[in-house]
Every structure is written in structure tokens, then in C-alpha cells.
Amino acid sequence: MAISGFAKTQNSEIFYLFRDGRFKVSATRLMSIAIVGFVTLISLSAFIFLIWKSSDALMREGLSFFSTANWHFRDHSYGALALFLGTVVTAVFSLLICAPFSLFGAWALQNLRSEKLRLSIEALVTLMASVPSVVYGLLGILLLRPALLQTFSFYGMETGGGLLTASILLSIMILPTLFSLQLESFSKLSKKYQEQALSLGLSRTKFFWSIVFPLGLPAILSSFALGFGRAAGETVAVFLVIGRLDNKLPTEGGWIDYLLNAGQSITTKLGGPEIFISYQSPQHESALLLLALCLVLMSIGTSSLLLTISKGKV
Amino acid sequence: MALLAVLFHRFCQLILFLTVFLALSLFSILIIRGMPSLNLSFIMDPMANAGLSGGVRYQILGSLMLILSAAIFATPVALSFCYCFQNIPQFRKPLITVLYALNSVPSIVLGFLAFLLFAVYLNWGKSWLAGGLILAIMVTPSLSFFLIDGLRALPSTYSETAKSLGLSADDRWWKLYVPLLVKPYLTGLFLSLGRAAGETAPILFVASVFYGATLPSGIKDNPVLSLPYHIFQLSQEAYQPEALDRLWSSALLIVLIVLVLQAPYYYFFWNRNRKGSKHAKLKLTR
Amino acid sequence: MFIRALFSLGMGILVLSSQAEASIKIQGSSTVGPIVVKAAEILKSNKDIDIVVDTFGGSAAGLSSLASETAQFGMISKEISEEDKKKYSNVHFTTHLIGSDAVAMVISKKLYDQGVKSLSLSQLKEIYEKKITNWKKLGGPDQKIIFLNKEPGRGTWEVFVKAVYGQGNVPSISHLEVGSNEEAKSKVINTPGGITQLSVAWAQKDPRVKVLGLSIDGKLILPDEHSIRSKKYPMARNLYLVSSKPLNDGQKILLDFLYSEAGQNIVEDYGYLRVRQNTK
Numbered sequence: 001m002a003i004s005g006f007a008k009t010q011n012s013e014i015f016y017l018f019r020d021g022r023f024k025v026s027a028t029r030l031m032s033i034a035i036v037g038f039v040t041l042i043s044l045s046a047f048i049f050l051i052w053k054s055s056d057a058l059m060r061e062g063l064s065f066f067s068t069a070n071w072h073f074r075d076h077s078y079g080a081l082a083l084f085l086g087t088v089v090t091a092v093f094s095l096l097i098c099a100p101f102s103l104f105g106a107w108a109l110q111n112l113r114s115e116k117l118r119l120s121i122e123a124l125v126t127l128m129a130s131v132p133s134v135v136y137g138l139l140g141i142l143l144l145r146p147a148l149l150q151t152f153s154f155y156g157m158e159t160g161g162g163l164l165t166a167s168i169l170l171s172i173m174i175l176p177t178l179f180s181l182q183l184e185s186f187s188k189l190s191k192k193y194q195e196q197a198l199s200l201g202l203s204r205t206k207f208f209w210s211i212v213f214p215l216g217l218p219a220i221l222s223s224f225a226l227g228f229g230r231a232a233g234e235t236v237a238v239f240l241v242i243g244r245l246d247n248k249l250p251t252e253g254g255w256i257d258y259l260l261n262a263g264q265s266i267t268t269k270l271g272g273p274e275i276f277i278s279y280q281s282p283q284h285e286s287a288l289l290l291l292a293l294c295l296v297l298m299s300i301g302t303s304s305l306l307l308t309i310s311k312g313k314v
Numbered sequence: 315m316a317l318l319a320v321l322f323h324r325f326c327q328l329i330l331f332l333t334v335f336l337a338l339s340l341f342s343i344l345i346i347r348g349m350p351s352l353n354l355s356f357i358m359d360p361m362a363n364a365g366l367s368g369g370v371r372y373q374i375l376g377s378l379m380l381i382l383s384a385a386i387f388a389t390p391v392a393l394s395f396c397y398c399f400q401n402i403p404q405f406r407k408p409l410i411t412v413l414y415a416l417n418s419v420p421s422i423v424l425g426f427l428a429f430l431l432f433a434v435y436l437n438w439g440k441s442w443l444a445g446g447l448i449l450a451i452m453v454t455p456s457l458s459f460f461l462i463d464g465l466r467a468l469p470s471t472y473s474e475t476a477k478s479l480g481l482s483a484d485d486r487w488w489k490l491y492v493p494l495l496v497k498p499y500l501t502g503l504f505l506s507l508g509r510a511a512g513e514t515a516p517i518l519f520v521a522s523v524f525y526g527a528t529l530p531s532g533i534k535d536n537p538v539l540s541l542p543y544h545i546f547q548l549s550q551e552a553y554q555p556e557a558l559d560r561l562w563s564s565a566l567l568i569v570l571i572v573l574v575l576q577a578p579y580y581y582f583f584w585n586r587n588r589k590g591s592k593h594a595k596l597k598l599t600r
Numbered sequence: 601m602f603i604r605a606l607f608s609l610g611m612g613i614l615v616l617s618s619q620a621e622a623s624i625k626i627q628g629s630s631t632v633g634p635i636v637v638k639a640a641e642i643l644k645s646n647k648d649i650d651i652v653v654d655t656f657g658g659s660a661a662g663l664s665s666l667a668s669e670t671a672q673f674g675m676i677s678k679e680i681s682e683e684d685k686k687k688y689s690n691v692h693f694t695t696h697l698i699g700s701d702a703v704a705m706v707i708s709k710k711l712y713d714q715g716v717k718s719l720s721l722s723q724l725k726e727i728y729e730k731k732i733t734n735w736k737k738l739g740g741p742d743q744k745i746i747f748l749n750k751e752p753g754r755g756t757w758e759v760f761v762k763a764v765y766g767q768g769n770v771p772s773i774s775h776l777e778v779g780s781n782e783e784a785k786s787k788v789i790n791t792p793g794g795i796t797q798l799s800v801a802w803a804q805k806d807p808r809v810k811v812l813g814l815s816i817d818g819k820l821i822l823p824d825e826h827s828i829r830s831k832k833y834p835m836a837r838n839l840y841l842v843s844s845k846p847l848n849d850g851q852k853i854l855l856d857f858l859y860s861e862a863g864q865n866i867v868e869d870y871g872y873l874r875v876r877q878n879t880k
Contacts, residue, residue: 362641364637434668437668439671440625440654523654524653525640526640526650526651526652535625535670537625550779550782551782554782554786
């Protein structure tokens with residue numbers, strides 16, 4: 001590789017092998033670059049593989065992949081609208097449920113006078129993040145589903161499992177993530193402006209709404225993006241409580257019925273048996289890979305959204 | 315006005331209280347329901363009767379094998395990322411991008427791709443090594459970030475002194491940075507391994523089975539049992555009374571294992587916050 | 601230091617991979633699963649053979665893992681269909697009968713006590729096609745019918761549609777899905793108004809679920825040994841181990857054990873029917 005004029009900085013020695021007669025590239029350097037390059041290459045090829053293999057399904061289905069809810073693999077029809085809707089609705093709902101808890105909870109935590117109590121609670125909430133998703137799924141099946149069935153059966157909930165159940169479970173799962181990010185932002189802002197606010201005689205509440213919240217908005221939004229990405233990508237816990245009913249849309253029965261009852265999301269579709277079934281069915285496999293690609297694009301999308309928003313902040 | 319302010323404040327405290335209550339009940343339920351059946355024989359005995367009796371010996375061993383191999387593969391990669399980040403400034407932005415991208419891939423997609431690569435294309439069948447490699451990919455970004463942050467947190471006088479002493483970049487790396495990176499490395503490693511130990515989706519198709527595997531004797535066609543997959547399968551017959559007890563114990567066990575693995579992180583977290591030292595900049599929460 | 605570590609890791613992997621795998625991998629139906637798991641436990645202690653069993657994905661996964669050579673035996677609870685043969689055209693399947701069973705339509709005991717005792721095949725069809733949506737039309741309480749459909753990859757599902765639709769086209773209707781027998785049983789107990797397809801043996805062993813009789817030509821047929829063996833009960837099915845290559849020693853030992861008195865006793869213990877010498 002003769003990328004000689006690669007960079008005009010002082011460290012432009014990456015690819016010069018000989019300089020002043022000395023062998024410039026060390027074994028460590030070579031190996032590190034090789035390893036990093038290898039991993040990057042693999043990731044890139046995996047991505048290209050995804051695109052290449054799913055293009056077949058995209059060309060065959062065209063727009064109907066995204067606009068119809070007609071996923072019947074036995075008939076070779078792959079309309080994934082219900083799947084996309086399921087993923088987005090559960091993720092958005094989980095954010096809606098979780099956001100007030102994390103925002104206001106983090107603010108209350110920030111204003112706790114006892115340092116020890118504050119650290120303990122912060123540790124406790126962070127501990128929640130350490131619980132594996134299988135365990136959350138288990139708790140969902142054993143505790144959440146029966147409880148919700150009792151509460152909502154009057155409104156039309158049939159099995160206790162469904163999009164609402166999944167959303168609630170997801171909101172518990174993303175709570176620690178949102179919580180710690182927002183706490184960090186509140187802590188920084190408080191440190192910076194607390195004195196001035198006090199000297200102006202602002203109450204804590206006014207301090208929050210006029211200063212901390214507006215200035216912390218980039219951080220808050222980026223935490224939402226992170227939470228959304230995490231919720232959209234969560235498989236096992238959702239798999240166990242969502243009921244796995246294909247092709248249901250809110251148009252048939254209204255939004256309440258849609259939310260309270262079973263549905264399907266992209267991750268639960270991918271986590272199911274169709275992966276095995278699709279072996280030696282190139283069409284089916286291609287459609288599943290297209291789903292996976294969309295999911296990856298969604299996750300990378302929210303991740304880069306996060307990066308750009310957080311660049312806006314300090 | 316003042317009334318509203320106080321109301322809001324109380325409201326926030328109520329929310330916090332509810333959140334703490336939720337967290338506490340979560341752990342309490344796990345402990346209360348899981349403790350009774352969690353005894354030494356549960357940990358040491360192999361599974362019997364398709365999970366309805368016996369213990370989880372090989373599930374624990376299988377999970378250990380998976381995360382150990384993940385650690386072995388992730389370490390050189392994370393170190394390489396850190397080295398390149400440190401010594402090749404032009405690569406910094408692309409490297410961070412790659413790491414963020416890897417980190418944001420949903421685990422089920424990784425599992426699906428791993429299935430296609432290892433089980434189908436390479437014909438490895440179900441293999442513990444495939445599981446380890448996939449988990450290594452999951453562990454690498456977070457471990458790399460810990461290392462990179464570890465370097466950033468070092469005062470610049472270290473590198474300045476080393477440079478002024480005439481140490482080459484490599485010498486600086488091995489003799490100065492690597493020893494200093496041991497602490498962030500261990501913290502990050504155990505934190506990430508703890509997370510990997512609880513993952514089900516990546517190993518669902520390529521490494522884990524429900525019954526029969528003990529210790530692997532090769533690479534191809536050598537699956538392992540694992541705790542998360544065990545819980546996943548067993549939770550589907552959750553209303554069988556015998557299964558129920560074992561489910562709770564397995565769940566408690568896996569949470570305990572994860573917490574033990576992540577304990578160093580929490581220890582440093584506690585101390586760091588008390589001393590008030592610098593916050594890590596690239597915080598990768600999951 | 602780095603390099604040395606990597607080198608020894610590489611050597612280690614080479615050494616490990618040079619050893620042949622000594623166990624039999626079996627993947628497939630959750631109906632056949634318990635039999636094989638029990639047999640494997642016995643063989644492990646007696647003959648020190650390693651058998652690895654997984655039921656994720658059901659009968660479909662059994663066949664596909666044979667095709668992808670991820671397993672040496674597949675377990676299926678149905679016949680190999682024309683569709684399967686077309687799909688895996690490059691694989692030659694050999695079936696080994698180890699027992700028989702039937703698929704029953706199962707509801708919770710509560711629902712049974714409230715008046716739902718049997719169904720005709722045409723009623724089943726209408727339930728499946730969502731034309732009947734409430735149990736009160738079938739003699740039961742005013743409760744919405746929740747059809748917990750076995751995943752389309754499951755042997756149980758294929759047996760069901762074959763009985764209800766014969767050779768005709770199965771309409772593509774989405775229902776709530778359940779996977780393994782374990783999950784189906786759990787969910788039907790806990791879902792008010794639920795009905796699912798479940799192995800008869802599993803249903804009979806649990807007092808919380810009840811098997812619905814099928815009324816055929818006016819006669820009520822319950823899945824018992826006589827009606828299953830005489831095929832009067834339309835959803836009878838065989839349980840097979842399937843192989844795609846000549847059997848190795850370990851596999852022969854497993855099959856011999858399953859055909860033996862001890863093995864067939866296991867089959868019966870789980871509620872299935874043993875293989876009669878003249879039905880092969």
C-alpha cells in the first residue's frame with residue numbers, strides 16, 4: 001500500500017517503512033493495525049453481506065415489504081409492516097413510560113442532600129442494568145403478564161401478553177440507562193449553575209425548568225435515542241411476553257385492542273424458529289436478512305443521532 | 315407559584331421513591347423466590363429430568379467457557395484498538411465510528427449472522443467457539459472504550475516525561491501504558507463479561523443446546539449448555555411446579571454471577587464518586 | 601508477550617480441533633424430545649455415550665439441521681411431507697419409528713367444565729379461520745376464542761392442518777403462536793378461552809387441561825389407544841428419529857435401545873404408544 005502522502009501532520013509515519021534508513025514500523029504496530037483492520041474488514045463484509053443477500057427480497061417485494069402486513073412465509077409473501085410497527089410502537093411506548101420516571105427521578109436524586117444515599121440509589125439503579133434480559137423476560141411471564149391481565153381484561157386484554165406488556169417490560173429495562181445518563185447531565189449542570197441560581201433566589205423547581213432542562217436537552221434527547229435503540233434491539237425479554245401474533249395492525253380493531261393484545265416485532269420474528277425454517281429457502285432467508293438489515297440501520301441510525309446530539313452538548 | 319414548586323419537588327421525590335421501590339422489589343423477589351432452591355447441590359449437580367430436577371453444573375461451566383473464550387479473543391482486539399487510537403491519530407475518528415457501530419448492532423442480528431457463518435457456511439454445527447467469538451464481538455467495543463478512557467485519564471505529564479526520556483512509541487506503549495491500563499482493563503473486562511454472561515440471543519443459534527452437552531471435546535459440533543439459554547427454555551414451561559423453583563434459582567444464580575463479575579466495576583464506581591475524580595468521557599451504557 | 605499468548609492459543613485450538621467429536625447431536629420435535637433425553641440419560645450412565653438434544657424450532661428444525669449437518673438425528677412428530685422432500689432435495693431421509701402419539705385439541709379444564717366437550721372438524725376449521733370467535737356458539741361460556749396456534753414449523757401443526765384441510769390449501773391466517781409442547785400447555789392453562797394443539801400424552805398427564813373429542817360423522821372420537829392405532833382418530837401421528845447418513849455406532853446403540861423393551865417402556869411412560877411389531 002503506497003499511501004505516501006497520507007497525512008501532512010507530524011505523525012505521518014504510518015506507512016513509511018524506511019525513513020532515514022531505519023525500519024520505522026514495529027511488530028506491535030503492524031499487528032495492531034492488522035488486528036484492527038481485520039475486525040473492521042469482517043464487520044464491513046458482514047454489513048455488505050447483509051445488503052447483498054437481502055437485496056433479493058427487496059427487489060422481489062419492493063415497497064410492499066414496508067407497506068403491507070402480509071408475512072406468510074409458506075405463501076412466500078413477506079409484507080413486514082406489522083413487524084416494523086411492532087418494533088417502533090413498543091420502543092416508543094417504552095420511552096414514553098420510562099421518560100418521566102427517569103427524568104424526574106434523576107432530578108430528585110440530584111437534589112438529595114445526603115451524598116451516601118445518592119450514591120446508594122445510583123448504584124441500585126445501575127444494578128438494575130446488570131440483570132440479564134432473560135431474567136426480565138421471566139419476570140414478565142411470571143409477574144407482569146398475570147397482573148396486567150387482571151387489570152386490563154375489562155378493556156379487552158385477552159392473554160396478558162402483548163405490545164403493552166412488552167413496552168412496560170422494556171421501559172423497566174431501559175430505565176437504568178436513561179437514568180444514569182440524565183443524572184450525569186443534571187449533575188454537571190447543577191454544579192455549573194447552582195450557585196448563580198441560588199443567588200438569584202430560584203427555587204429548585206424553577207431552576208430545573210428554566211435552566212437544567214433546556215440546557216440539558218441535548219443530553220436528554222441523546223439518552224432517549226440510546227434507550228430507543230436498546231428497546232428496539234431487545235429480543236429475549238420481548239419474545240417471551242409479546243404473544244407473537246403476526247400481521248396485526250391497529251386498523252383492525254383500534255389502537256386499544258392493538259396495544260393490549262399480542263403482536264410481533266422484528267426482533268421476536270428473528271428470534272423465533274423461522275431462522276431454522278429458512279434454511280435452504282433463499283427467498284425466506286433473504287426476507288429475514290432484509291429485516292435484520294433494517295434493524296441494524298435503525299440501531300446505527302439512533303446511535304449516530306446520539307453522537308451528533310451529544311456533540312452539540314459540552 | 316411557590317406551592318407549585320413544592321408540589322413538583324414532592325412529585326419528583328415520589329417518582330424517585332417509586333423507582334427505588336421497583337428496583338428493590340425486583341431484587342427482593344429474586345432473592346425470596348430463588349433462595350430456597352439455591353443450594354450447593356443445585357450448583358454442583360448436573361441437570362436431570364430435562365431440567366425438572368438436578369442442578370445446573372454444566373450450564374454454569376458452559377457459560378464460563380463462553381465468556382472465557384470471549385475474553386481471550388476480545389483482549390488483543392481491544393488492546394489493538396486502544397494502541398491504534400493512541401498512536402495513530404488519523405485513525406481516531408474512524409475507529410470510534412467502528413466501535414460505536416459494533417456496539418449498536420442488536421444481539422439477535424449478531425446471532426443470526428453467526429448462525430449463517432459458523433453453522434451453515436463453515437459447517438461447524440453448534441460450537442462453543444462460535445459462541446465465544448460472537449460474545450467477543452459484543453465485548454470488544456465496551457472493553458476498548460474502557461481502555462481508551464483509561465489512557466485519556468492519565469495526566470499528560472506521563473507521556474511527556476516518557477517522550478523526553480527518549481522512549482519510542484512502542485516502548486511507551488508496553489512499558490508505560492500497558493501496566494497503567496491493567497486496572498481499567500480488568501474493570502472493563504469483568505463488566506463486559508458480566509453482561510456477556512447474561513446474553514441469550516447471540517448464542518441461541520450457534521452455541522447452546524438444552525440437554526446433553528457437558529464439556530466440549532473439540533470445536534465443530536460441540537455445543538455447550540448455558541445458564542441464560544436454560545432459563546429461556548425452562549421459562550416456557552413455567553407453570554410446572556418443579557420447573558418453577560428451579561427457574562427462580564437459576565435466575566437468582568445468573569444475577570449473582572453477573573454481579574460478582576461486575577463487582578470490581580461497582581467498587582471503583584463507588585470510590586471514584588467519593589473521591590470526585592474525573593468522569594469517563596466516553597460512557598458506554600447499555 | 602502478546603505474540604506468545606496468541607501463538608499458544610492457536611496451538612491450543614489446533615490441538616482441540618484435532619480431536620473428533622464424540623457425541624450425537626439430536627435436534628427436533630419437543631414431543632419426541634423427552635423420550636430421547638431420558639434414553640440419553642440412561643445410555644450416558646450405562647454406555648458412556650454423549651447425546652446432545654435440543655428442541656428449539658421443533659420438527660422443522662429437526663429436518664433443517666439434518667440438512668445443514670448440524671445434527672446427526674432429527675426428531676419429527678409427523679410424516680416427511682412432499683414439501684419437505686422438495687425443499688431438501690439433496691438430502692435422503694431415513695425414518696426410524698419409535699412410537700406413536702396423536703394431536704389433540706386441548707382446552708383448560710375450566711373451559712371444559714363450562715360446557716365445551718367436543719368439536720367437529722368443520723367447526724375446527726371455522727375456529728381456525730376466525731369465523732367462529734366466541735365459545736358460546738359451541739356450547740360454552742361467553743368468552744372469546746383464543747387460538748394458540750403451534751408455530752407452522754412444528755410437527756404438531758402439520759398434523760393438525762393435514763387433518764383439517766387434507767390435501768387442500770391451508771389459508772394463511774395469523775394466530776398467536778406457541779412453540780414447544782411445554783409452552784402450549786402453559787399458555788392454554790393461563791389464557792382464558794384458549795385452545796391449542798397439543799400432544800395427547802402431554803394433555804392426559806396434566807389435570808389442568810382437557811382433551812376435546814372430535815365428532816366425526818356424528819360419532820364422538822376420543823384419542824385413545826384404539827382410535828389412534830386404527831387411525832379412526834384423524835390426528836394420529838408417528839414419532840420418528842430421522843437420519844440422513846448411514847448410522848454410526850453410537851446412533852445404532854441409541855436406536856437399538858429405543859426399540860428394546862426398556863426403551864419402549866420409556867415411550868409408554870411418557871404417555872405415547874409403543875411400536876407394535878407389525879406396524880412398521
